[in-house]
Amino acid sequence: MKVGILDRLTLSVVPFKAALRSLFVFKVAHTPRRILNLLKILLSMNISKALKKPIVWGIPPVVMIEPTNICNLKCPMCPSGNGDMARPRGRLDLQNFKKIIDDIGPYVYQIQFWNQGEPFLNKQFLDMVAYAKQYGMMTQTSTNGHFIRSAEDARAIVRSGLDQIIFSLDGTNAQTYAKYRVGGNFNTVMQGLENLARAKRELKSPRPMIELQFLVFKHNQRELADIVRIAQKNDVERIAFKTVQIYSAQQGLEYLPQDTDFTRYEFDGTTFKLKSKLPNFCKRLWLNATINWDGSVSPCCFDKDAEYAMAFLFAENQPFKSIFKNEKYMAFRRKILTNRRSVEMCRNCTEGMEQPYARIVELRDAASVRQFLREMRFPSSQKSDG
Numbered sequence: 001m002k003v004g005i006l007d008r009l010t011l012s013v014v015p016f017k018a019a020l021r022s023l024f025v026f027k028v029a030h031t032p033r034r035i036l037n038l039l040k041i042l043l044s045m046n047i048s049k050a051l052k053k054p055i056v057w058g059i060p061p062v063v064m065i066e067p068t069n070i071c072n073l074k075c076p077m078c079p080s081g082n083g084d085m086a087r088p089r090g091r092l093d094l095q096n097f098k099k100i101i102d103d104i105g106p107y108v109y110q111i112q113f114w115n116q117g118e119p120f121l122n123k124q125f126l127d128m129v130a131y132a133k134q135y136g137m138m139t140q141t142s143t144n145g146h147f148i149r150s151a152e153d154a155r156a157i158v159r160s161g162l163d164q165i166i167f168s169l170d171g172t173n174a175q176t177y178a179k180y181r182v183g184g185n186f187n188t189v190m191q192g193l194e195n196l197a198r199a200k201r202e203l204k205s206p207r208p209m210i211e212l213q214f215l216v217f218k219h220n221q222r223e224l225a226d227i228v229r230i231a232q233k234n235d236v237e238r239i240a241f242k243t244v245q246i247y248s249a250q251q252g253l254e255y256l257p258q259d260t261d262f263t264r265y266e267f268d269g270t271t272f273k274l275k276s277k278l279p280n281f282c283k284r285l286w287l288n289a290t291i292n293w294d295g296s297v298s299p300c301c302f303d304k305d306a307e308y309a310m311a312f313l314f315a316e317n318q319p320f321k322s323i324f325k326n327e328k329y330m331a332f333r334r335k336i337l338t339n340r341r342s343v344e345m346c347r348n349c350t351e352g353m354e355q356p357y358a359r360i361v362e363l364r365d366a367a368s369v370r371q372f373l374r375e376m377r378f379p380s381s382q383k384s385d386g
Contacts, residue, residue, distance in 0.1 A: 239360070
């Protein structure tokens with residue numbers, strides 16, 4: 001998976017053309033305060049990178065807010081699903097959410113409603129989306145797709161103003177899907193996908209953009225072309241073919257695909273090593289932050305158990321702006337700028353990898369689809385053998 005010069009400008013795995021197309025779908029208010037905050041944080045980030053000294057002006061343009069860390073599935077490598085998560089389970093209260101948004105809303109561009117757990121298990125989730133949209137922010141969520149069970153459920157999502165929804169769908173049939181999404185129902189997800197696509201048509205709304213996230217495993221690696229065709233039939237606009245994060249060699253042997261384009265690890269016959277030199281820098285510490293359901297503020301989503309929490313918004317009654325620049329946060333940035341490898345969670349992180357951790361296919365771009373399908377006829381594992 002090669003990254004073009006323009007693609008690097010997005011500072012994400014989303015290619016430049018796809019990001020540009022999204023601007024015409026997502027409903028975002030580009031206010032002077034929002035633009036100024038973005039310029040300030042980008043400038044301070046690049047100065048920090050050059051000087052190896054943390055400087056922070058502004059707040060992150062993208063904030064992840066966790067509606068809940070409870071999930072209905074038992075995915076074997078997910079801390080929420082497999083029971084490894086040590087932090088308490090719960091749901092974000094709407095009033096606490098409003099306090100967060102009233103604080104950061106005028107400055108932030110994007111709210112990501114996810115982290116651990118299934119967002120739709122919080123009954124106030126769509127009220128949160130609607131409240132965030134009052135500030136003109138882009139809103140997106142990721143779901144396992146089991147709670148869009150009726151036409152009314154789907155219409156409520158469209159009416160909330162949600163800009164993007166990502167369905168996790170790692171198979172083209174019930175058997176392959178259930179291999180990883182333990183406790184899930186393939187047909188329920190497909191019905192939810194159909195319900196939402198129909199609601200968009202009936203309400204004549206371009207939003208939310210529907211994306212499929214397909215984790216590439218050993219057991220589904222031959223279904224990539226098939227999932228593209230299924231997505232096209234169900235009004236899906238984008239697919240993200242995402243590499244898998246593992247926590248042990250046993251998981252790597254069981255789940256990782258043979259195609260080297262779809263794994264973030266190298267295997268030496270004994271251990272799996274991340275394809276990264278772990279540079280002493282991480283843009284997430286300027287451009288992103290994670291707020292968990294209980295108000296704990298983590299530096300990023302790789303902090304599954306909030307072990308590196310910088311503060312607790314609700315308990316300490318502090319504004320997010322002050323937490324983002326507090327001494328604990330600044331000390332963490334200093335550590336990353338000088339010795340990132342010393343932080344355990346960073347040693348299994350995608351930040352700084354040359355190879356993107358996901359391949360984005362825009363289904364409205366016929367050339368992008370043709371290229372991907374052509375590549376799937378000759379995957380990397382076959383090329384290397386020849």
